[in-house]
Amino acid sequence: MQLGLSQEGIADATQGVVSQSTMSALEVGRQELTDLAYIRVVALAKALNWSLAEMQRATGVDLGITPVTLVGEGSADVYPLTAALTLDNPGPAVDHELITPGLKRPLLLRMDSEEMLGVTSASIRPGSTLHIDQADTTPEEGRVYVLTDQDGAHVRLYTTTRLGPVFRAENRTFEDIPATEATIIGRVVSVATDYDPNLN
Structure with missing residues (x-):
């Protein structure tokens, strides 16, 4: 992966929610991120230390996310x-x-x-x-x-x-x-x- 993390390491960080084979399929394009169950997308984002909005920005994949933003200071x-x-x-x-x-x-x-x-x-x-x-x-x-x-x-x-x-x-x-x-x-x-x- 471009982040310098191994497929196995990321899969381990999801605590078994996303397998190494799924990581491999995502990386080579055989599997689309949008085809994963929501719980797997969330686990993958957490393993990468990303919010879902950050994952959307980093991957360019439209996850339908409109980030919750502050409307003013405080x-x-x-x-x-x-x-x-x-x-x-x-x-x-x-x-x-x-x-x-x-x-x-x-x-x-x-x-x-x-x-x-x-x-x-x-x-x-x-x-x-x-x-x-x-x-x-x-x-x-x-x-x-x-x-x-x-x-x-x-x-x-x-x-x-x-x-x-x-x-x-x-x-x-x-x-x-x-x-x-x-x-x-x-x-x-x-x-x-x-x-x-x-x-x-």
Whole structure:
């Protein structure tokens, strides 16, 4: 590959999601990037330390990506949580808020699920705005992340159980997601909410 990386090295970095034979087929043009399953494209981009937008720019292959961009210093568009599934085309913004300072790759999403509704400090109410750093995708114990899997987009706490690392919902009616089955979009750095307990 032109990046100075071997096919085997890149395949290994995808943790088995993309095989060396697929890497070879992509390199010689027998396989098109657009024919790969979305999860494979994401794994390949991560293995190359690229965002999907960077992959599109680097390869010249139209992945249909319109990057989420800042609309002004200290601000960004806010998207529904499901936009984490299609960051290339997040759809219409739902709000406009100031972002948390210091985010390297900011993304604001609205919490549209009750999976993190609970009683601990990790609890996040539906309707809250999640301030996410897409540059922080290495899971750490006790941190909350936006992630995707075959069932959609989620917000979960990373923790290690006796069965291995998982992403756990605060609302225990939702099942754990094994870390090996998730793609991390970014870490939730802060949460903005207009919830007032005196109103209930």
